[in-house]
Amino acid sequence: MTARGTGGRTLGDTADTSSRSGPASALIPVLTVTISLLGLCLLWSLAANAWPSRAFPGPGQVWQVLLREAASGDLFYHLGATLGRVAAAYVVAMIVGSVIGILLGSHRGADRFFSPWVILFLNIPALVVIVLAYIWFGLNEVAAIGAVAVNKIPNVVVTMREGARALDPRYAEMAAIYRFGPLERVRHILLPQLQPYLAAASRSGIALIWKIVLVVELLGRSNGVGFQIYLYFQLFDVAAILAYTLAFVAVMLVIELLLVQPVERHATRWRRRPA
């Protein structure tokens, strides 16, 4: 149990293991990431100096804009609005997509019938769904979040369908013999088996959703990062566009590090080597 590396700070580990190898081994990846990002900034700064232009600001200028927007409170207001939409669309897409995907994966006939629908929805451009949602349901929050979710749902369906097909019937039989209740089956039999597929759908989901949310905001909302980017596009203010983009990317990175990865580590604690 001690050979778990960075994923080792789980329930069963003794305190002395994490105090001896924990901080040191946890510091190296952080250091690597920092140096790597600083290198990218340096390259950007050199390029901006080589080709000075209002359309290509250096990291310093972007930082200035970021501080200005943060001081006025605008940054946090718009980040918050976008983050709220991302979260809502993510929850809706994951729940609806998982339920449909599991049903299709476990019913062959239904899968054969609905498979063309899934392919159709997979290939409808995000823009079309958004435009139609605004036309049919009006320029409101429900239409915005719904449109984003509809764009993501087919992806979740496809991933979760694979997961449901890979379910091991022996566990279901064991649960039947020992009379597990319906909720216990979901919690102890179904979800743990689907966990890798849920993780895959989540990972690709969050990235896709936040990009679509920007389009939704650009087309029909009056706040959010997408709205701000559209505003600064009309002003040709590249520094502000980059400031908002990078700020939101940073938010997503923090969510990945502080929320997604710890949750995943907890969910895979029973594996000998965490994925």
Place this chain on the structure above:
Amino acid sequence: MQPVGAAVPLRVDIAEKTFRSAQGVSVTALKDLSFEVRQGEFACLLGPSGCGKTTTLRILLGLDRQFSGSFQLPEGGSNRVAAVFQEPTLLPWRTVEQNVRLALPKDLRAKNLDGLFDTLGLAGMRSFYPAELSLGLARRAALARAFATEPAMLFLDEPFVSLDGRTAEQLRRLLLTVWSARPTTALMVTHNLTEALTLSDRIIVLAPRPAHVLGIFDVRLPRQHRSPQAISDLLRSFHQKFPGVI
């Protein structure tokens, strides 16, 4: 603890069980299979590999309902059945103790399992995940799960295959220990005659496909007197009664 409730035996009366392949070929696995296991008795279903023993067990466990015929399960205890499969089938994402407790009826979830874990030598492994156990230990955990539910009927499907001889022997002894503490009507599928003679009160000998009962071999010798010498005597009389089987 003695089994409670009326002395209802396990009564099996399967008229026919047929498998149909995707190509439309049908194979009759069981035909006119009927036998009884008395209350509190340990019986073995003995037959060559692939003769339909596991199919019979799946029907009795309620996992396969596509057959003609009927069966009746004994009552008592938690009025449940328990099963130990060829594979331990523990949930890899739950600890040994969680695996055992999850199988218990709601009102028994909090019951004290110290004695059972001690007997099976699992006391120090309650918080281990199944991947951290050897196959022998995982089998013990599967036995613990089955016995913890205090079932009215226990089914075992070759629970000691793919273990080395010594580990299998040790597990057989453990099985007898926990079983003797609460004699439960049990039906074990095996193709190992020595194992059947060591463990059971009666052996139900099956003929190859389509499976039906060839005969019953009662082992009346008390288990504690089944020395290697006694087992080899039993083997001889079994072969006299069923020449050519196994």
